[in-house]
Amino acid sequence: MLSPVIEVEALTKEYRSRAAVSDLTVTVHPGRVTGFLGPNGSGKTTTMRCVLGLTRPTSGTTRVLGRPYRDLAHPMRRVGALVDPRARHPGRSAYAHLLALARSNALPASRVDDVIELVGLESVAHDRVGGFSLGMGQRLGIAAALLGDPDVLLLDEPVNGLDPEGIRWMRELLRDLADEGRTVLVSSHLMSEMEDTADHLVVLGRGRLLADVPMSDLLGAHSAVRVRSPQAPLLAAALQRAGAAIELQIDGSLRVEGLDTDQVGDVAFLSGVRVHELTQVTASLEAAYLALTGDDVEYRAAAR
Amino acid sequence: MRGVPFSAVVGSEWTKLWSVRSTWWATGVFVLVVGAVGALAAASTDTADRPEVAVQTALIGFGFGQLALLVVGLLTVTAEFASGSAVSTLTAVPRRTRLLLAKTVVVVVWCLLLAVVLAALCFLAARTLTAVPGGVPPTDPAVLRTLGLQAGAAALVGVLGIALGTVLRSTAGAVMVGTALVLVLPPVLALSGPRWAERLAQALPMVRVGQDAFFSVPTSWPVGMAVVAAWAVGAWVLGAVLHERRDV
Incomplete structure (x- = not known):
């Protein structure tokens, strides 16, 4: 450098x-x-x-x-x-x-x-x-x-x-x-x-x-994989066994942290679970930024 | 690599001086007041004993007109702080005392130029309108000294303006303090009576017309000019020290 x-x-x-x-x-x-x-x-x-x-x-x-x-x-x-x-x-x-x-x-x-x-x-x-x-x-x-x-x-x-x-x-x-x-x-x-x-x-x-x-590091640290499956509970259990952190989203899809799209796809294949959508979700910088600065805002609107 | 030459900074300040209307307004006021008052004073003075007295009478407009030069000087600094352009200027010229010197060169040249032209016009008015035994010869040493002192006083007032602007960083504040120092306090103190007040009046940078103090306690011209110069230089140095130390 x-x-x-x-x-x-x-x-x-x-x-x-x-x-x-x-x-x-x-x-x-x-x-x-x-x-x-x-x-x-x-x-x-x-x-x-x-x-x-x-x-x-x-x-x-x-x-x-x-x-x-x-x-x-x-x-x-x-x-x-x-x-x-x-x-x-x-x-x-x-x-x-x-x-x-x-x-x-x-x-x-x-x-x-x-x-x-x-x-x-x-x-x-x-x-x-x-x-x-x-x-x-x-x-x-x-x-x-x-x-x-x-x-x-x-x-x-x-x-x-x-x-x-x-x-x-x-x-x-x-x-x-x-x-x-x-x-x-x-x-x-x-x-x-x-x-x-x-x-x-x-x-x-x-x-x-x-x-x-x-x-790229900052965004990568806060990125995730979005996966949608008609057999979400099965898939979630399999992914958790593979070491991922799972969050069920409001639309029924899963937000997976800790695995990339290739790994999620492989886990689904091995568990025999059908997958309808598999997407890399890059965190918006906004989300990463808020995660970083959440406690360090000097002027904050009062909560109502 | 050699640095930026000082002449470049002076050129920049010259560009700034002519490119704002306030300079031209103040210059217009100066020319009008000094010229008109000078012509009227010369016209209403039928006779004078000595040529330098006739000339000094015609220079009377400088007494008020010099305030316009004070304003030209202080605005070169305070307008920068009022508008925020000081940030641009000091980023371009981070050596602050050098910047202040460049401003001073430009203002002194401008004040001298105006004062010389107007003093020459006042001289012509005195020569043509006031009757003096033996006339008003331009080569008379007393006449030349009177005119020269006037130009010098005008330049010093410009420097005092810059200095006050730098110390106070506020147009209103610098105009107020400047007017009080040169025009208001000296006669007020002189009229108030006590001996100490007269001494104090003599120690202020009062506006001078030719060899004389304007509406104040008289001092000889060398003393008066020395007092004005001391104030101008003293305030300038204080301004330069503060300018180096303060945040923008």
């Missing part, structure tokens, strides 16, 4: 008495999309802000490409960041906003036109950004992040406010960027979005690391 590009070591950030991030150690690697997942208030944004040098950690260190963010010679050429879609002066045009950013890192003005075209904002480039919708704001934020053609991308909730077409566009963009060997860290509280985008997941809950795993 390539060496880590983003390193967070024993990071703690406290606001007054509340710890936003507690002793977080995690690394992010190039060439894949890393999903940064967690409920609201779990510390995703705080961690990203610390990595970008916007927020001072209470303790611990963060490094990008081997050094603190502030020490990067050309920050925008190395790292593209989207932290807050409202992070711009409402009275400035999209073009002027990007031009000022480009100039600050000695990037050619032609890059501004390039990224405006890339995100599809040509028609509104000279309008004041105060009138932009959230989705247009996100596109402008992405344009700013891509200005320096950076090796590393840190995007906080980039699909927030995008329409379905925009979400698909974003997904493909992130995929392409990762395939080019760049490091992509994307935060989201939308599990369904991550499921289609990320290769690797870092899950936070209440500022602590809950999981740092490949997407």
Whole structure:
């Protein structure tokens, strides 16, 4: 595996008495999309802000490409960041906003036109950004992040406010960027979005690391086989003897954990049980995520 | 690899300055107030004993107009925090004192440019509208000093604006504190009477018109300019230290 590009070591950030991030150690690697997942208030944004040098950690260190963010010679050429879609002066045009950013890192003005075209904002480039919708704001934020053609991308909730077409566009963009060997860290509280985008997941809950795993592992750990049979009780008994955990579903089918489809099929054949349906059920990331974060939600609606 | 040159950061701040309307509004107010008041003051002053007195009378609009430069300066910082654009800016330029220096260069140049142009116009008004024995020669050292001090005072007010904006991070707060320091407190203290209040007024960064304190306790121009410069630089350094330490 390539060496880590983003390193967070024993990071703690406290606001007054509340710890936003507690002793977080995690690394992010190039060439894949890393999903940064967690409920609201779990510390995703705080961690990203610390990595970008916007927020001072209470303790611990963060490094990008081997050094603190502030020490990067050309920050925008190395790292593209989207932290807050409202992070711009409402009275400035999209073009002027990007031009000022480009100039600050000695990037050619032609890059501004390039990224405006890339995100599809040509028609509104000279309008004041105060009138932009959230989705247009996100596109402008992405344009700013891509200005320096950076090796590393840190995007906080980039699909927030995008329409379905925009979400698909974003997904493909992130995929392409990762395939080019760049490091992509994307935060989201939308599990369904991550499921289609990320290769690797870092899950936070209440500022602590809950999981740092490949997407397939997390999904695999919570996947099962669905089998439907007119002789369900017989089959269930046979499967249990084979070591599986069985759960009877409301539609009469069985949910089998601990065996794959081949094994379930073989058990049914050997027991002489007829099978009408045999399906691999991949757990939704949502279910896996809820299983992980169930106890670590900071803000929860009161049970009624 | 060598880093981004400082001139690039200055260029970026220059782009930001001209690309918002507030800059042009404040500049318009400055030009209007200083120009109109200067012309009126010169026109209503028939005669003056010495050329620098005639010029100083025409510069009287600077007394109020400089507030617009204070606002230009503080907005370059507070507008970033009000809108959240400070996040974009500091991600692009993480070396914060360098960023503040670039902002200061841009604001000082802008304030100097405006002040020089307006001071020249005020000089022309005095020269054409006020009768002075021997005329108002542009090469008179006292006249040149008066005009130069005015441009210097305007630049210092811009720096004070940036500094207050950086320390307070709030447009309303910085405008209030800035106006109190340069325009409200000095005359109020001067009028209140006691000796200590007069001393205090002299120690405030009061707005200056040419060589004189505007509506406040007079000080010689070297003392007055030194006080204003000390406040501007002191507040700037405090702002830079806080800027380095604080979260965005």
